[in-house]
Amino acid sequence: MKTPKGLQPLIDDGVIDEVLRSLKSGKEATVYVVRSGTQVRCAKVYKDMGQRSFQKRTQYQEGRKVRGSRQMRAMSKSTRFGRKEQEAAWKNAEVDALYQLVAAGVRVPQPYGYFNDVLIMELVTDADGYPAPRLGEVDLSPVIAREYHGFLMRQIVRMLSVGLIHGDLSEFNVLVGPDGPVIIDLPQAVNAAGNNGAFAMLERDVNNIRATLGRFAPELLTTEFAREMWALFEQGELRADSQLTGLFAREETATDPNSVMLVIDDAREEAIRRQLGRDE
Numbered sequence: 001m002k003t004p005k006g007l008q009p010l011i012d013d014g015v016i017d018e019v020l021r022s023l024k025s026g027k028e029a030t031v032y033v034v035r036s037g038t039q040v041r042c043a044k045v046y047k048d049m050g051q052r053s054f055q056k057r058t059q060y061q062e063g064r065k066v067r068g069s070r071q072m073r074a075m076s077k078s079t080r081f082g083r084k085e086q087e088a089a090w091k092n093a094e095v096d097a098l099y100q101l102v103a104a105g106v107r108v109p110q111p112y113g114y115f116n117d118v119l120i121m122e123l124v125t126d127a128d129g130y131p132a133p134r135l136g137e138v139d140l141s142p143v144i145a146r147e148y149h150g151f152l153m154r155q156i157v158r159m160l161s162v163g164l165i166h167g168d169l170s171e172f173n174v175l176v177g178p179d180g181p182v183i184i185d186l187p188q189a190v191n192a193a194g195n196n197g198a199f200a201m202l203e204r205d206v207n208n209i210r211a212t213l214g215r216f217a218p219e220l221l222t223t224e225f226a227r228e229m230w231a232l233f234e235q236g237e238l239r240a241d242s243q244l245t246g247l248f249a250r251e252e253t254a255t256d257p258n259s260v261m262l263v264i265d266d267a268r269e270e271a272i273r274r275q276l277g278r279d280e
Helices: 005-012 051-061 069-077 080-103 142-161 198-214 218-222 225-234 257-279
Strands: 018-025 029-036 039-046 111-115 118-122 174-177 180-183
Touching (some): 005 018, 005 039, 005 118, 018 039, 080 118, 142 180, 142 198, 142 218, 198 218, 198 225
Antiparallel strands (some): 029 039, 039 118, 111 118, 174 180
C-alpha cells in the first residue's frame, strides 16, 4: 500500500521497512500493520485532535504530572502553547502507561518505541497469526467467560496497584489472543491517586467487563470487584497479587454529582459505540 505521510519518516530512518496495510482507524489514531526487519508489528499514528476534545480529556488528565510549572500554567490557561502541551501529554500518556504496565506484569502490547507521534508496538494476533478479535466479537463458554473475567480483574488490580486506571476499558479495547485477553488503548489512563473521578472510572471499567462476560456467565453480574479494589487501594493495602472475592457491602453515602455525570456521559457514548459496531 502507499506509505502514509505520518510513517514515511520512520521508513526514511529505518525504524520500519514496509507498511503492509491499515488495521484500524479511530477518532484519535490510525493503526497500521508494518514490517520491521523480520517482525510484523503495529504502528499507531496519533491524530492532532485540536481544541474541540480538550474539555473531555481534562477529566482524564487531572492529576497527571507535566514537565514543569510553565507547561502546567499554559495548559490550565489553554493558550496555544498550552494546547500543544496538552496534545503532547495526551499522546505520551499511552506510551508511558504501556512501559509502566509491562514492567508491572500487565498483559498489554509490548511497546517498541515512540517516534514523531507514532507508537510502534506488538501486533496481537490469534492462533493463526491474524490480528486478534476484540472481546465483544467472540462467543465464550461460561467456563472461559469466568476464566477471562478472573484474569481481567487481576490485570485491573495490577494496574491499580501501580496507581493507574485504564479509564475506557470495555469489550472494544480488550483483544483475545491465544493466551487470553490483552488490554489495549491507553491514552486516557488515569492517575488513581490524583483524579477526583478515579473511582467512577474504575467502577465503569470493571462493570463494563462484568457486563460483557456476564452475558455468558450471569453469576458474574452480582460481583462488586471495583468497590473491593478501591477500598483496599484507599487503605494502602492493595497489592499486585491481592486476592479478591467480588463481595462487598455497599454503604449508603452521599453521591458525588460530578462522578455521576461522568458515568452517564460515558455510558451514552458507549451505547453509541456499541450501535456503530453492530452497524459495521
